[in-house]
Amino acid sequence: MKAIPKSNELFQGAVSLQITEQWVKPWRIPYEDAELFHPKAINGKAEIPAGVRIRLHTNTSQLRVEFEREAYELEVDCLIDGKLVQTGKLEADTLTPFLVFELNQPGDKLVELYLSQKQPVRIRGVWIDEDAEYTIPEDYRPRWVAYGSSITQCVEAESPSQTWPALASAKLGLQLTCLGFAANCHMEPMVSRMIRDLPADFVSVCVGVNIMGGSSLSERTFAPALIGFLQTIREKHPHTPLAVISPIYAKERETTDNKVGLQLVKIREIIEATVSMLQTRGDRNLYYLNGLTLFGEEYADYFPDLLHPSAEGYRIMAGRFADWAQQTVPLLRGGIRND
Numbered sequence: 001m002k003a004i005p006k007s008n009e010l011f012q013g014a015v016s017l018q019i020t021e022q023w024v025k026p027w028r029i030p031y032e033d034a035e036l037f038h039p040k041a042i043n044g045k046a047e048i049p050a051g052v053r054i055r056l057h058t059n060t061s062q063l064r065v066e067f068e069r070e071a072y073e074l075e076v077d078c079l080i081d082g083k084l085v086q087t088g089k090l091e092a093d094t095l096t097p098f099l100v101f102e103l104n105q106p107g108d109k110l111v112e113l114y115l116s117q118k119q120p121v122r123i124r125g126v127w128i129d130e131d132a133e134y135t136i137p138e139d140y141r142p143r144w145v146a147y148g149s150s151i152t153q154c155v156e157a158e159s160p161s162q163t164w165p166a167l168a169s170a171k172l173g174l175q176l177t178c179l180g181f182a183a184n185c186h187m188e189p190m191v192s193r194m195i196r197d198l199p200a201d202f203v204s205v206c207v208g209v210n211i212m213g214g215s216s217l218s219e220r221t222f223a224p225a226l227i228g229f230l231q232t233i234r235e236k237h238p239h240t241p242l243a244v245i246s247p248i249y250a251k252e253r254e255t256t257d258n259k260v261g262l263q264l265v266k267i268r269e270i271i272e273a274t275v276s277m278l279q280t281r282g283d284r285n286l287y288y289l290n291g292l293t294l295f296g297e298e299y300a301d302y303f304p305d306l307l308h309p310s311a312e313g314y315r316i317m318a319g320r321f322a323d324w325a326q327q328t329v330p331l332l333r334g335g336i337r338n339d
Contacts, residue, residue: 001064001127004056009136010126012112013052013177015194023068023122026052026115028179029194037191042184050117050153051146051166051178055139059108060132066098068122077114077161080105082170087159110137114160117153117178142201142331144174147191149210151248151308152180158311167318172325172332174202185210186217187225192232200237202331205229206245206291208267209307215259219266223274230278230286241329243287246271248295248317251306268292287328294320 004010006024008017014026026049027034027041034041041047054065067074067090074090078101088099103111115121128134146152146165154163161167169176177198179191187207195203207226211217217225226244233242246268247253253264268290275288295302295309295317302313309317325332 001062002130002132004126004128004134006125007136010054010056011052012055012139012175014049015046015177015198023124025120025122028052028177028181029190033190037188042181042188042191044120045153045181045184047120048118048153049115049121050160050163050180051176052115052121053161054113054115054123054126055111055137056134057108057110057137058103058128058132058134059106060128060134061103062129063101063103063111063113064098064127065101065113066124066127068124069093069095069097070119070122072119074116074119074121075159076116077159078103079112079114079161081110082112084159084161112161114166117157117160117163118155139175141173141175143177143199144169144172144202144204145177145179145195145198145200146204146206147179147185147195148204148206148245149180149185150182151209152178152185152206153182154180154314155182156304156308156311157314162311162315164309164314164318164321167315168322168325171318171322174332183210183213186214187211187229189228189232192229196233196236200240202241202243202325202329203233203237204243204245205233206247208264208271208291209247209250209253212247212253212258212262212264212267215262217262218260219262219270222262222267222270226271226274227278234283239285241285241287241331242283243289243325243329244271244275245289245294246291248291248309249297249299249303251297251300251303253307289321289324289328294324
């Protein structure tokens with residue numbers, strides 16, 4: 001087999017790539033500035049390549065991917081022309097960690113490998129058949145940057161390509177950059193600066209549940225932090241459709257106050273009022289999605305731990321979000337409203 005050169009173009013959905021002679025590691029922050037994303041690169045969540053995929057057109061019959069040996073299990077999904085055909089699994093501490101994907105469809109096809117949404121990944125190389133050809137295809141689909149918590153990272157999803165943002169992006173025809181940072185969605189200024197500087201045609205921010213759980217903002221500081229977060233994004237994306245999503249249902253957090261007197265009912269009220277105020281001030285491309293509309297109490301049976309949706313719950317969320325976005329956001333119906 002022959003190796004495909006390591007390059008930025010081979011990966012989609014990463015914010016940066018750490019490339020050494022031995023391996024490539026996708027990051028979801030600029031890895032050179034990791035120490036600025038306090039604490040410890042958002043508590044290590046920025047090293048996990050949720051939503052990141054290797055993407056190429058090729059006529060190979062096999063695709064081999066070799067990884068650095070890790071102390072944890074890894075899963076990788078293989079999609080051909082948008083359809084999931086195989087989930088490869090590597091056991092922890094595998095001595096020769098590689099996966100071989102059988103691409104039985106003849107001729108040229110679009111191959112995407114979705115990397116783990118649970119653990120960091122270091123890739124030593126990608127190989128195709130010796131006589132095969134490949135290209136890195138241009139992707140002209142609109143870019144979607146999705147920021148959120150563990151409910152956006154989706155560790156509980158069936159596999160890496162079955163997170164709700166990945167499924168929704170496929171349905172909406174978008175290319176995804178997933179910024180779901182489990183337990184670490186606190187509207188940090190460095191994150192809003194990063195989103196501001198990323199190319200984006202559509203941005204969504206799902207905020208509140210980690211702030212409530214961690215008591216990291218109070219009723220006094222939540223709205224100012226949200227205003228600053230959104231206005232920072234607007235510095236370079238003044239007309240980009242921007243959806244603000246409040247927390248989905250969480251039985252034990254709905255009306256029970258945290259250490260600073262906030263609960264999800266109040267947080268949703270603050271978010272809706274803040275978005276309404278910014279809309280009244282002229283932001284015509286700002287949208288609010290109530291988390292209870294997205295995934296409310298009627299789906300209580302899909303919360304095995306009373307906080308995170310199940311794999312099937314994430315599939316339902318993907319469909320409901322895509323339906324809402326198509327009905328609400330002009331870009332996803334065929335045009336941005338810039339007036």
